[in-house]
Amino acid sequence: MPTVMLRKFEKVCAIIEKYGNDPAKLIPILQEVQHEYRYLPEEVMIFVATTLGMSPAKVFGVASFYAHFALQPKGKHVVRLCDGTACHVKGSDGILQALYKKLGVDAQKATTPDMLFTVETVACLGACGIAPVMVINDVVYSQVTPERAVALVEEIAMQEGAGHVSA
Amino acid sequence: MDQVKYVHIDGRPVPIEGEKNLLDLIRKTGIEIPTFCYVSELSVYGACRMCMVEIEGRGLQTSCSTPPEEGLKVRTNTESVRQIRKVALELILANHERECTTCVKSTSCKLQDLSKKLGVDKVRFRSIQKPVPLDDGNPSIVRNPNKCILCGDCVRMCEEVQGIGAIDFAYRGHDVVVQPAFGKSLDDVQCVYCGQCTRVCPTGALTPKSEIDVVCKALQDPKKTVVVQIAPAVRVALGESFGYQAGELTTGQIVAALKMMGFRKVFDTCFSADLTILEEGNEFIKRLSSDLPLPMFTSCCPSWVKYVEQHHPDLIPHLSTCRSPQQMFGSMAKNVFAPELGIKKEDMVVVSIMPCTAKKFEAKRPEFVTDGAVDVDHVITTQELAQMINEHGIQFRGLKPESLDMPMGFKTGAGVIFGNTGGVMEATLRYVYEKVEKKTLENPDFHEVRGEAGIREAEVQLAGKTYKLAVIHSLANAKAIMAKIKSGEKKYHFIEFMACPAGCINGAGQPVSFDPGYRRNRTKGLYEADKMLQLHKSQDNPYLKELYAATLGEVGGVKAHHLLHTHYKARRRMKGKSxxxxxxxxxxxxxxxxxxxxxxxxxxxxxxxxxxxxxxxxxxxxxxxxxxxxxxxxxxxxxxxxxxxxxxxxxxxxxxxxxxxxxxxxxxxxxx
Missing domain, CATH: 3.40.30.10 (Glutaredoxin)
Incomplete structure (x- = not known):
């Protein structure tokens, strides 16, 4: 069996080839590459720049411009909290602070050291009617309260057997 | 017949004569429009918002990104224009590290200049920027992100004119910064140190790295004999720092100032440029009659050499093995002149005055260390020389001219024109012609290789054969030509490359100029300096003849090779993890x-x-x-x-x- 890293590298090569080494396709290439690695490692971005004949500074410029692209490895479970206008006025900041406190993370250091959780805010999820909205992985939770958000995270941590969260 | 179209600017009709944008049209009428992000040789960016004007029916618009159209009614000085420019400038200033009194760019800073001109006398907004460390680990350029105003001039210069892309914007909104990839330092990426970013930077965010302190220290050391060489382009630009016109020759005053500061001997890089021509011309003739690769590329420009090493390692054998005039000078000074003076080369300090930031990098290349002693110890730019003259309290304008020292201060006009695009090519032709044709070249001027275009082609007849030549400046043009050479679309015998637009006279170490005619005037200054000399061909330099007879032996011989030639290496573009x-x-x-x-x-x-x-x-x-x-x-x-x-x-x-x-x-x- 080839290793996971080899499989990922071969996938990256296939993605670049699929787009014909076209620099104009940088964004879809980065999207698919991120899907493989769950973030964009520096060395992989340099490789992408090399294969597209672009400067690495430009590739990094694009990757760092879009919030969609992650420059750091993300946790196994990604918690996205909406902080758009509707959610904000309905108290999303309180939820965010509760999650930060619970998981010991912040806006700069968004991932727990055990790589289990990443907490992010998004500008709007387009579901203002059920504000405040939170998405964990791909599951949407409506009218979230700080207590409920913390309970959901604790539940996942329990399933993962990570006791530290409840500490 | 086409009718002349007009735009009304402040109530007066102004004819449209091919201007790309309103900004150029307005400037034509004698009204100065402030800008940071508009540099005529770069693409239009429209970010700094300083060039706002009011257009009837359209409101406030940036004049740089508005094409002139028949019938537009433009006002450049309404109250709202005045207010919005001042507020925009105030906002830019809020995040700028305003340490003006201690900034190297002080008095040549566009931000400072416009703040004064627009009458911004206070900044009401608080900075949201956290101070970050300087990026100064390389020999040539200091990057101070705290002074960056995000105009992007450096980014576009590096990508559009130089084809390198070493720096770019990263992140978004209030987090935006200009930086090398992944926030690395300039010495870890593919920067070639041409410094053109520092030339267009309107603030002190990108500046040439200073070596003034080490030079002054050497001058005060009684054990050291400090000799100095002056590059060709310096003499037509230094004067600009003291109120002279661009292109005015001030060689005599420069020599006087250097002597006053304590330099023991003041020599001329044009002397070693003559030496380069003999070696390089000879190499070219040898290549024509052997299986060594053609076209031959010049190797005087250190940014160009680094670019080839990084981006075209397969074409390294095309680079002339000749060291640049700067390095030939250093080698001659330490290995030939020092013994003549009766001093050890360890006790000699060689300083260069260069129009160039990359020469600082070149002098530190490990290839240019002979028997444990570096050939050129310190390189200061034209800007730094002006600064040193000021620090020493020397009244440059009142100086009586003095003459360069012999023998390495003696040159022919061929060595002088090295500072212009096409100059190295022309100087080489003056030598190669006589050598191959075996007769005197009556008129030394080769007008066919002169000019301003970034890619120029010419042909020359030598002994009944036609040879194809090209003269290239700016590395984006070099990139284009290299692709054509590799594909076989273009074939040449000899190509001159210079990284800076218009050549060394527009190097990043030259005084900052806002005068649109400065390049032409500096170029003209060098061609006139050639005309004023009695000798125009390097092979006629009597001191070179003496040098070869007494020390070097044959042109291109073993000793000449040891002291005057070098080698190159493939070079990684970027440091990164595996x-x-x-x-x-x-x-x-x-x-x-x-x-x-x-x-x-x-x-x-x-x-x-x-x-x-x-x-x-x-x-x-x-x-x-x-x-x-x-x-x-x-x-x-x-x-x-x-x-x-x-x-x-x-x-x-x-x-x-x-x-x-x-x-x-x-x-x-x-x-x-």
Whole structure:
């Protein structure tokens, strides 16, 4: 069996080839590459720049411009909290602070050291009617309260057997 | 017949005469429109918002990004225009590190200049920027992000004019910064140190790195004999710092000032430029009659050389092996002149005054150390010389001219025109013509290689044969020509390359100029300086004849080669981590590294990598072997290159790679 890293590298090569080494396709290439690695490692971005004949500074410029692209490895479970206008006025900041406190993370250091959780805010999820909205992985939770958000995270941590969260 | 179209500017009709935008049209009428992000040689960006004007029916618009149209009614000085410019400037200033009194850019800073001109007398907004450290680990350029106003002039210069892209915008909104990829430092990326970014930077965010302190210290050291060389382009630009017109020759005053500061001997780089011509011209003739690669590329410009080493390692053999005039001078000063003066070369300090930031990098290349002593100790730019003159309290304008010292201060006009695009080519032709035709060249001017265009082609007849020449400036043009040479679309015999637009006279070390005519005037100044000298051909320099007769022997001979020639190396563009493809945690693991840098990638290293990784996996060797994709072993001309353990294999193919890997594994097993 080839290793996971080899499989990922071969996938990256296939993605670049699929787009014909076209620099104009940088964004879809980065999207698919991120899907493989769950973030964009520096060395992989340099490789992408090399294969597209672009400067690495430009590739990094694009990757760092879009919030969609992650420059750091993300946790196994990604918690996205909406902080758009509707959610904000309905108290999303309180939820965010509760999650930060619970998981010991912040806006700069968004991932727990055990790589289990990443907490992010998004500008709007387009579901203002059920504000405040939170998405964990791909599951949407409506009218979230700080207590409920913390309970959901604790539940996942329990399933993962990570006791530290409840500490 | 086309009718002349008009735009009304402040109530007056102004004819549109091919202007690309309203800004140029307005400036034509004698009204200065403030800008930071508009540089006529770069693309329009429209970010700084300083060039706002009011257009009837359209409101406030940026004049740089508005094309002139018939009937537009433009007002450049309404109250709202005035207010919005001032507020925009105030906002820019809020995040700018306003340490003006101690900034090297003070008095030549566009931000300072416009703040004064627009009457911004207070900044009401608080800075939201956190101070970050300087990026000054390289020999040429200091990057101070705290002074960056995000106009992007450097980014567009580096990408559009130089084709390098070493720096770019990163992040978004209030987090935006201009930086090398991944926030690395300039010496870890593909920057060629041309410094053109510092030339267009309107603030002190990008500046040439100063060596004034070490030079002053050397001048005060009684044990040291400090000699100095002045590059051609310096003499037509230094005066600008003291109120002279661009192009005005101030060689005599420069010599006087240097003598007053304590330089023991003041020499001329034009002397060693003459020397370069003999060696390079001779090399060209030799290449024409041998199987050495053609076209020959000039090698005087250190940014160009670094660019070839990084981006076209396969064409390194085309670079002339001649050292640049700066380095030839250093080598001659320390190895020939020092003994003549009766001093040890360790006690001699060679200082260069250059129009260039990359010359600082060149002087520090390890190739230019002879027997433990560097050939050129310190390089200061024209800007730094002006600063030193001021620090010493020397009243430059009142100085009585003095003459350069002999013998290395004596030059022909061929050495002087080196500072212009086409100058090295023309000087070489003046030598090669006489050498090949074996007759006197009556008129030394080769107007066909002069000019302003970034790519110029010419032909020359020598002994009944036609030779194709090209003169290139700006590295984006070099990039285009290199692609055509590689594809076979273009064939030449000799090409001159200079990284800076218009050549050394527009180097990044020259005084900052806002005068649109400065380039032409400096160019003209050098051609006139050639005309004013009695000799125009390097081979007529009597002191060179003496030098060869007494010391160097033959042109292109063994001794000349040792002291005046050099070699180049493939150079990685970027420092970066490797990509682990097959991992092993074992302490004694066998490391297999495959280069996926550009040159090796283009030669199929990706397939090698797949193959080796699969081979390791198929044989179940994951525990013992680690396979990594790495960036550049600096063997690009011999790629694809792999490394198994300590063994490097160039020109590697699948069979070789497999065999070497199997062999390495067997050896390990046998060892256990």
């Amino acid at each position: 990509m682990v493809i097959v991992d092993s945690k074992a302490d004694d693991k066998l490391e297999v590294r495959v280069c996926v840098g550009t040159s090796c990638y283009l030669r199929g290293s990706q397939d090698l990598l797949h193959h080796l990784a699969r081979h390791v996996a198929d044989k179940g060797l994951q525990g013992q072997v680690q396979v990594k994709a790495t960036f550049c072993f600096e063997k690009c001309d011999k790629g694809p290159t792999i490394k198994i353990g300590d063994k490097k294999i160039s020109h590697c193919n699948m069979a070789q790679a497999t065999a070497a890997l199997d062999q390495a594994i067997e050896a390990r097993l046998a060892g256990v």
